Amino acid sequence: MKRELISGHSPYEQAFGFSRAVRVGDRVVVAGTAPVPADGSPPPLGAYEQARVCLDLIGEALAKAGAEFGDVVRTRMFLTSTDHWAEVARAHGEVFGRIRPAATLVIVAGLLEPAWLVEMEAEAILPAKAESSARGERTDVGNP
Helix, strand or coil: CCEEEECCCCCHHHHHCCCCEEEECCEEEEEEECCCCCCCCCCCCCHHHHHHHHHHHHHHHHHHCCCCHHHEEEEEEEECCHHHHHHHHHHHHHHHCCCCCEEEEEECCCCCCCCCCEEEEEEEECCCHHHHHHCCCCCCCCCC
């Protein structure tokens, strides 16, 4: 099966030897994405703003792989403090509120750069060509 490597702008990709995302078949996996602005400026100060940077970068990686937010089936969020959960949840909900992927939020002791408050990952499964018109739709099982 073909393996497509998606690069981003992170200076850590070369140092660590990783890709922003990898697509194999119908699956797209986006690596841990920190709030590293493309212009090299420092990350925003707030958790909400940092989460939005992470989500924008994830969206760019998904698009390069032929996917979109509606294809995401799982996200992971890593926060440096419980104080940040509501702001990160707000940003995540703005993007995924109707899509509702499986999600995990983990509080960690720290991230690579002390200024980072959040890091996010995402996994997507591309629909079969015949299903592409249904992107973003969901079927609820159990409680809505």
